[in-house]
Amino acid sequence: MxxxxxxxxxxxxxxxxxxxxxxxxxxxxxxxxxxxxxxxxxxxxxxxxxxxxxxxxxxxxxxxxxxxVGDEEGPAQVPLLGVIAAGQPINVPSREKPNAGDQRMIDVPRDIMRKGRQLFALQVRGNSMVDAMIADSDIVIMEQADSVNNGEVAACWLESEQEVTLKKIYYEKDQKIRLQPCNPYMLPMFHDADNVRVQGRVVAVIRLNR
Structure with a gap:
């Protein structure tokens, strides 16, 4: 028994x-x-x-x-899925999820790995988000989301341009969306709401040794 x-x-x-x-x-x-x-x-x-x-x-x-005692206390890992523009939008070679064996994994603190949270990493290209403490070559840790709050930093897929960009998102009148850079030398981008698809929100930034 x-x-x-x-x-x-x-x-x-x-x-x-x-x-x-x-x-x-x-x-x-x-x-x-x-x-x-x-x-x-x-x-x-x-x-x-x-x-x-x-x-x-x-x-x-x-x-x-x-x-x-004896439990693994090291960092968790999330997949690095590609590059995202913090500047002008860039073309994405493939939107298909790569094979797990082809993915580079990024170490992240375990305290951001809440139950049910789907996280992935993207490497930043450009300097449009420097005032949000996101610089060229940084790694942003994203939580998968199809909507975000006004003013959050989000990864946005632009349907007609077939491009992706990292910006603060603001919901304007007349079904318009403003994608706002955090750099005083760069202008915002305005799009019809149906042209912008949110893919995730930034939950952490990792600055690699450069």
Whole structure:
């Protein structure tokens, strides 16, 4: 007969799964809720026992600081799918997703890998976004999205031009979209809304050694 999983093992398994799925540690209350423990103080007791057993690490002051000993703490990885223009739009040779074996992978902090978040990387070409701290040759980490809020930095596919560009997006009157560079020497671009397809929003910028 299989041995029933005890509360402490249940807590440890939940912490490990939560960290893998969300990129950060659960709170004590989240542990209590998921594991069916009524009192946070009881969770604290089990966490202390796990810490003394050398199975977890925990900062007594900082919240969401539970770590699982032996778990991979290195960076996560996202695929680098190509180049995007921060300047005038550029042609994209192929919009088809490349084979996984052909993709270069980019290291990213695990704390941006929230559950369900689909991320990819693009390398920037041009200097139209320098005032947004995005320079030529930087890597932008994008979250897949088909819409963004007014003023967000987005990767936009221009249907009629068959080109892609990285700009701040603003929704204007009369079904127009303004793609705004963050460079005082460059002018905005105006397009009909049906000509612009949002592909993702910027969630992080990585500056490579140059």
């Amino acid at each position: 299989a041995r029933k999983t005890n509360t402490r093992e249940h807590i440890l398994d939940f912490i490990r799964t939560f960290r893998r799925d969300n990129g950060y540690s659960p709170s004590v209350r989240e542990v209590a809720s998921h594991c069916g423990v009524k009192s946070p103080s009881v969770v604290q007791y089990h966490l202390e026992q796990l810490r003394e057993a050398g199975l977890i690490t925990k900062d007594k002051i900082r919240s969401r600081s539970i770590g699982v």
